[in-house]
Amino acid sequence: MLKVTVALNQNCIVKDVLKGCNIYLVGMMGAGKSTVGKTLADRLNYRFFDTDALIEQIAGQTINQIFAESGEAEFRALETKAIAELCAYKNLVVATGGGIILKPQNWSYLQHGIVVWLDVPVEELYKRLQGDSTRPLLKNPDPLGKLRSLLEQRQALYAQADVRISITAAETPALICDRIFAEIRKILKPDARKTYN
Numbered sequence: 001m002l003k004v005t006v007a008l009n010q011n012c013i014v015k016d017v018l019k020g021c022n023i024y025l026v027g028m029m030g031a032g033k034s035t036v037g038k039t040l041a042d043r044l045n046y047r048f049f050d051t052d053a054l055i056e057q058i059a060g061q062t063i064n065q066i067f068a069e070s071g072e073a074e075f076r077a078l079e080t081k082a083i084a085e086l087c088a089y090k091n092l093v094v095a096t097g098g099g100i101i102l103k104p105q106n107w108s109y110l111q112h113g114i115v116v117w118l119d120v121p122v123e124e125l126y127k128r129l130q131g132d133s134t135r136p137l138l139k140n141p142d143p144l145g146k147l148r149s150l151l152e153q154r155q156a157l158y159a160q161a162d163v164r165i166s167i168t169a170a171e172t173p174a175l176i177c178d179r180i181f182a183e184i185r186k187i188l189k190p191d192a193r194k195t196y197n
Contacts, residue, residue: 022113
């Protein structure tokens with residue numbers, strides 16, 4: 001009972017500090033952005049959105065179909081449209097696609113909220129994604145090599161996030177949320193310099 005009370009108190013404190021500010025989860029495919037995002041949204045009583053699911057809804061096609069028929073550039077344009085629409089709202093937790101950080105324009109939208117990087121070791125990502133045929137960027141003879149290459153290209157961009165959470169295989173979504181809340185409380189202290197809309 002004590003753990004539940006502590007968790008509820010922490011949820012309330014973070015919600016009060018956030019004042020409706022959105023949380024955007026960034027990181028590689030397989031980092032757990034959707035799973036952790038749903039838990040965060042539930043604990044904050046926020047709405048949850050996944051940009052990939054929103055893109056599929058907007059396009060009327062799966063991500064695989066968009067990549068196959070229109071190419072990655074079209075997918076990235078839809079991704080920008082999705083994040084632009086979402087940043088107009090408050091009280092959201094948004095799980096973004098792994099490559100959303102590639103376009104500077106997307107950062108102008110993400111910075112309307114708190115950007116949290118879920119940083120997972122590449123070997124763990126590979127374990128999580130083995131056998132997942134829905135990831136167009138992993139349709140490669142060497143998926144582990146492709147993951148390493150993508151992370152290498154993106155790491156400096158992910159590092160621009162407001163919060164970095166390094167994740168181990170054993171951590172549950174609830175524990176990851178606790179760590180995110182603790183970091184958010186640190187950066188949103190009254191004397192914090194960055195202001196969020």
